[in-house]
Amino acid sequence: xxxxNEDTRVLVQGITGREASFHTRKxxxxxxxxxxxxxxxxxxxxxxxxxxxFNSVAEAKKETGANASLIFVPAPFAVDAILESxxxxxxxxxxxxxxxxxxxxxxxxxxxxxxxxxxIGPNCPGIISPPGKCKMGIMPSYIHRPGNVGxxxxxxxxxxxxxxxxxxxxLGQTTCVGLGGDxxxxxxxxxxxxxxxxDPETKAVVLIGEIGGTYEQEAADFIQKHMTKxxxxxxxxxxxxxxKRMGHAGAIISGNASKALNKxxxxxxxxxxxxxxxxxxxxVTKKILSSRI
Amino acid sequence: MKIHExxxxxxxxxxxxxxxxxxxxxxxxEAGETADQISQRVVIKAQVHSGGRGKVGGIRIAETPxxxxxxxxxxxxxxxxxxxxxxxxxxxxxxxxxxxxQAEKELYLGMLINTSAYAPMVIASEAGGMEIEEITTRNxxxxxxxxxxxxxxLLPYKARTLAYGVNLPTENIRPVTxxxxxxxxxxxxxxxxxxxxxxxxxxxxxxxxxLDAKINFDDNALSHHQDIVQLHDSSQExxxxxxxxxxGVNYVKIGGNVGCLVNGAGLAMATMDMxxxxxxxxxNFLDVGGGASEEQVAQALKILLADPNVKAAWINVxxxxxxxxxxxxxxxxxxxxxxxxxPFIVRMNGTNLQEAMxxxxxxELNITFxxxxxxxxxxxxxxxxxxxxxANDTSQ
Numbered sequence: 001x002x003x004x005n006e007d008t009r010v011l012v013q014g015i016t017g018r019e020a021s022f023h024t025r026k027x028x029x030x031x032x033x034x035x036x037x038x039x040x041x042x043x044x045x046x047x048x049x050x051x052x053x054f055n056s057v058a059e060a061k062k063e064t065g066a067n068a069s070l071i072f073v074p075a076p077f078a079v080d081a082i083l084e085s086x087x088x089x090x091x092x093x094x095x096x097x098x099x100x101x102x103x104x105x106x107x108x109x110x111x112x113x114x115x116x117x118x119x120i121g122p123n124c125p126g127i128i129s130p131p132g133k134c135k136m137g138i139m140p141s142y143i144h145r146p147g148n149v150g151x152x153x154x155x156x157x158x159x160x161x162x163x164x165x166x167x168x169x170x171l172g173q174t175t176c177v178g179l180g181g182d183x184x185x186x187x188x189x190x191x192x193x194x195x196x197x198x199d200p201e202t203k204a205v206v207l208i209g210e211i212g213g214t215y216e217q218e219a220a221d222f223i224q225k226h227m228t229k230x231x232x233x234x235x236x237x238x239x240x241x242x243x244k245r246m247g248h249a250g251a252i253i254s255g256n257a258s259k260a261l262n263k264x265x266x267x268x269x270x271x272x273x274x275x276x277x278x279x280x281x282x283x284v285t286k287k288i289l290s291s292r293i
Numbered sequence: 294m295k296i297h298e299x300x301x302x303x304x305x306x307x308x309x310x311x312x313x314x315x316x317x318x319x320x321x322x323e324a325g326e327t328a329d330q331i332s333q334r335v336v337i338k339a340q341v342h343s344g345g346r347g348k349v350g351g352i353r354i355a356e357t358p359x360x361x362x363x364x365x366x367x368x369x370x371x372x373x374x375x376x377x378x379x380x381x382x383x384x385x386x387x388x389x390x391x392x393x394x395q396a397e398k399e400l401y402l403g404m405l406i407n408t409s410a411y412a413p414m415v416i417a418s419e420a421g422g423m424e425i426e427e428i429t430t431r432n433x434x435x436x437x438x439x440x441x442x443x444x445x446x447l448l449p450y451k452a453r454t455l456a457y458g459v460n461l462p463t464e465n466i467r468p469v470t471x472x473x474x475x476x477x478x479x480x481x482x483x484x485x486x487x488x489x490x491x492x493x494x495x496x497x498x499x500x501x502x503x504l505d506a507k508i509n510f511d512d513n514a515l516s517h518h519q520d521i522v523q524l525h526d527s528s529q530e531x532x533x534x535x536x537x538x539x540x541g542v543n544y545v546k547i548g549g550n551v552g553c554l555v556n557g558a559g560l561a562m563a564t565m566d567m568x569x570x571x572x573x574x575x576x577n578f579l580d581v582g583g584g585a586s587e588e589q590v591a592q593a594l595k596i597l598l599a600d601p602n603v604k605a606a607w608i609n610v611x612x613x614x615x616x617x618x619x620x621x622x623x624x625x626x627x628x629x630x631x632x633x634x635x636p637f638i639v640r641m642n643g644t645n646l647q648e649a650m651x652x653x654x655x656x657e658l659n660i661t662f663x664x665x666x667x668x669x670x671x672x673x674x675x676x677x678x679x680x681x682x683x684a685n686d687t688s689q
Contacts, residue, residue, distance in 0.1 A: 019584070022614075075513070101484050101514035102406055106443055109411050138583070140613045140643060155559020156583065157611045164611075164642060181558055183408045210559055213408045236562035239547070239569040240578070243377070247543040247558025247580040249513060250408070255426060260566075276570060278563045279666035 002150070002175045002195040002202070003092050003118065004068060005132030011036040011057065011066035011090075013073055013081045015047050020072035023096075023138050024051070027070070030141045031133030036060035057088040068092040070126065070136045075099040078122060079108045082186075086117040094136050095121040095186070102249070105184040112186070119186025123249070125156040125178035131201070137178065139163075147172015149285060150196040152189060153208035154179050154215070154248070158236060158278070162206055165282025171289065174202045181248025183212065189219035197227050204230045204289050206281060207272070209263055211237030212251045216263035220270035230292065231272040232285045235260045294510045296524045297340045299389040301506040304483075308475035310490070311468075312503045315391030318365060325362030327390040328355060334393040337364045341383040342529040344424060344507070345375040351385070354393055361390060379548065383529055394502060399492035400459055401425060402473065404480050412440040413480065415452070415473060419459040421492035447477040461495070468501045469493070483521055484514030533596050540592040542581045549574025550677045552603035552635070554593055556581050556615050564609045567666060573674030576603045584614045590623035598633050604684075605636050605677035607669060612643030621649035625656040636661070636676045640669040 010027065014020045015037025024047065028034050036054060037047045043055030054060040057069065069085040071078060071093065078097040085093045100122050112119060120127050126137015131146035139156070143164045149171050153159040159178055166173060177192050179185045189207060196202045205227075209216040216235060223231055238260040240246050242253040253259055268274045275284050296304075299317040306312050314331055317340065318324035328335045339351035346352050351373045355361035365388050372382035399421035407414040420428045420435045428435060437458045439451040452470040461469055476488045487509040494504050515522050527535045537544030543558065547565065551573045555561035558580045565575035577600060581593045597606060610620050624637065637660045641649055653660050663669040 076516075099513045101517070102486065102511050103443070103481065103484055103514065106406065106411060106413070110443065138614070143643075153559070155557060155562075157555075157557025157613070158559035158563055160611050160613065160643070161560060161563075183406070184411060208559065210562060215409075218409065234563075236559045236566060239565040239575055240562055241545075241547060244545050244578075245512075245543075246545065246562050246578055249511075251558055251562065255429070277567070277667060279567075 001129040001132050002192070002199050003177070004127055004129050004134040004136055004175070006134065008068045008092070008132070008134045008136070009033050009035045009064065009066045010068050010070055010136055011038055011060045011064070013038045013057065013069055013071045013085065015039055015051065015053060016042055017072055021047070023072070026141060027135050030135040032135050035064040036066050057084045057090065061088050061090065066090065068136060069094070071095040071097060073097060079104045082108055082119060083111055086112055086115050091117060093117055093119050094124065094126040095119060096124065096126060096138055098123040100182070102184055105182060109184060109186065120177060121180040121186060123182045124180030125159065127175065127177045129175040130173050139176070139178070143167055144176065145172035148174060148201055148203040150174050150199070150202040150205045151176040152179065152192040152196070152205065153177070154181055154210050154250070155208055155236060158208050161278065162208060162234070162281045165279070166206070166285060169282040169286040171282065171285060174199060181250055183250035189215050190222045193219060193222050193227060197229060202229065204232065204285055206285060207231055207233040209233065209235045210248070210251050211240050211246065211253050211260050212248070212258050214257045217257060217266045220266035220272065223267070223272055224270035230288045232281060232288060233267045233272045233274045234278045234281055235263045235267070235274070236278070294512055294515060294521070294525060295342045295529070296508055297342065297387065297526065298338065298506060299340055299387065300524045301508040302503065304479060304508060305475065305490070305503055305506055308479040310472050310475040310503050311501055313391040313394055315389060317387050317389050319387050321362045321366035321369060324365030324388055324390050325358045328358040328361035331390070331392050335361050336391050336393050337361055337368065338389040338391065339368050339373050339385045340387040340389055341373050341378070341385055342526070343373070343375045343377040343383055345377055346373060349373060349375050351375070365390070386528055394494065394504070395497040396492065396494035396504065397497055398461070398495045400494070401428065401491045402476065402493050403487070403489040403491070404476050405487050407440060410440050412442060413477070414441070415439050415455060417455040417459050425491070441477070443481070447474055465495055465501060472501065472503070483518055484511045485509065486511045533599055537593065537596050540589060540596070542579065542585065542589060542593045544593070544596055545578040546600065547575050547577050548602070549576045550602050550604040550681060551673050552576040552597045552600065552606040553609060554579045554581060554597055554606065555609045556583060556585065556611060560609065560611060564607065567670040568607070568674060571667065571670045571674050573670070573677060576600055581615070587619045587623045590620050591627050594623060594627040595631070598627070598631060598635060603635060604680040605638065605673045607673040608637060608639045608641070609669065610641045610643070612641060612645060616645040617641045617643060617649035618645040618652055621652040624660065625652060625658060628658045629656070634659070636680070638663055638669050638673045638676070640664065640666065
């Protein structure tokens with residue numbers, strides 16, 4: 001398991017919103033220790049008579065011992081929410097919010113560069129560690145099983161597909177991390193690969209990338225130099241045209257390196273097993289793990 | 294969001310970047326009058342959201358105002374097809390009439406965010422005039438880069454390093470660094486995703502001018518910039534893409550004949566890839582998003598079906614917040630209302646799958662349920678091919 005586990009005490013920023021309420025309920029049902037909510041101006045109430053709400057992250061942390069934050073606040077306030085958590089000393093922050101301007105994300109990244117806080121996202125499904133019964137995000141709970149495969153991805157629904165396939169093959173997961181679809185993610189493939197490589201429970205990693213940027217090439221470089229664990233990779237967008245944004249702000253081909261083929265070639269050359277048919281992610285991972293035992 | 298060259302130049306000139314004398318014309322007469330005011334040779338430039346205009350007759354020289362008027366008349370209202378527009382081309386609703394200048398040296402200047410370095414970056418090259426991709430392929434050594442931090446801004450020494458690096462004569466160093474400073478202010482104040490001047494030229498009469506310019510804006514920041522939103526020209530976009538934008542779904546026309554509707558951008562790309570993998574051609578990218586309503590899914594389906602190239606459609610949904618039965622109801626409703634004859638393959642997984650299957654089965658519409666990914670793709674592709682060959686038979 002990486003980043004979140006049974007000791008993770010989650011606070012939800014923007015907990016009183018409609019979507020946040022819905023997902024807070026789902027997280028609690030999964031077993032996540034949601035200990036606090038933060039909505040400025042609504043301090044001193046309690047969310048659905050279960051979770052105390054505070055006006056600030058610092059106060060929530062002091063009163064409840066929260067050590068991770070899940071953010072649902074709207075885009076204009078999201079960077080403020082992230083940095084508030086960082087300044088309060090929260091170590092893991094998952095930001096679900098979509099549509100944050102790139103320049104704001106740049107400032108956010110700069111601010112966080114000399115802090116210990118790890119930001120997952122923005123524009124991501126969050127993070128889940130099935131063995132620790134900790135879900136900090138919006139992914140469907142029932143598809144996950146505890147196990148030994150680490151999953152890291154830029155796409156939400158594609159991760160759910162991959163996890164479903166793994167679970168069908170009786171392969172559970174240590175932790176699944178959604179990096180998000182923005183061009184400037186708080187956490188990169190390399191950050192997560194490092195953690196999976198160091199995590200004794202993780203025996204294999206599934207990496208799901210897509211067109212845009214060069215994050216997968218950086219991942220390939222890391223895999224070649226430092227990974228001893230097998231990596232199964234899929235890259236979405238082989239059929240996407242140049243210069244058109246494919247849903248995610250970060251999924252746009254602008255130059256050769258951002259094309260799917262370039263990423264596939266780099267990952268394959270680095271020793272990762274790249275699957276062309278994403279319906280086979282589970283099967284291929286199963287085969288690789290079986291051949292290693 | 295993209296804007297026209299003339300709009301980009303107006304913006305740049307507000308940020309102290311020198312541009313050629315000229316103005317935009319929406320009629321041939323206006324073009325002639327502008328040429329008359331400039332009173333020398335002019336360039337008539339078709340205003341469409343595309344590069345490569347010169348190679349297909351979209352940029353022409355006029356010696357006299359009468360000729361300018363004539364060229365504008367020929368261009369306005371027609372469609373320009375470039376290597377970037379696709380075969381349908383883009384309608385020319387305006388032309389830019391500018392003084393023709395004698396360029397001595399042509400530079401490339403571009404500003405964007407380098408997502409690997411998490412920093413804004415200026416790219417400069419003395420091989421200006423061709424597209425940056427072309428320079429990268431032909432002569433990568435001619436490309437210089439400098440990164441900046443938002444807190445420190447565009448450090449003058451870095452701008453000078455670039456200016457000296459592209460071998461400019463001493464008298465041009467300062468003006469070029471001023472151009473970069475203007476670009477940087479524009480980039481950061483208006484949340485641009487790209488500011489490109491290509492070429493930036495030195496002229497035989499000693500001036501420095503932005504001869505062509507391209508500016509793209511960060512869609513996520515548009516709500517902060519109403520002045521920029523005003524520059525939006527929907528005539529330069531596919532009408533179905535515009536409609537999708539208004540509905541709140543992501544649709545991109547690709548051009549093949551197998552339509553698809555998916556939730557989630559990654560899965561939507563993977564679905565197109567799968568269609569291609571089994572020998573078909575995807576018609577579109579369509580991501581209805583994670584939390585779409587039945588109404589949004591229905592609208593999205595109508596957009597998908599409005600593309601006459603679509604011969605078969607594949608619904609590929611992983612139900613989470615968006616429940617499978619919601620999608621199923623939308624499919625049934627749209628197919629019953631529209632009486633579309635396009636065959637549908639539905640592959641679903643996740644929340645409320647059983648209920649969705651019941652809704653589809655009761656409908657008695659031309660819908661095939663298929664649980665396996667590859668089989669679903671193969672069926673959709675086969676159906677599209679069958680319908681295409683039938684259509685060809687009837688037309689013969």
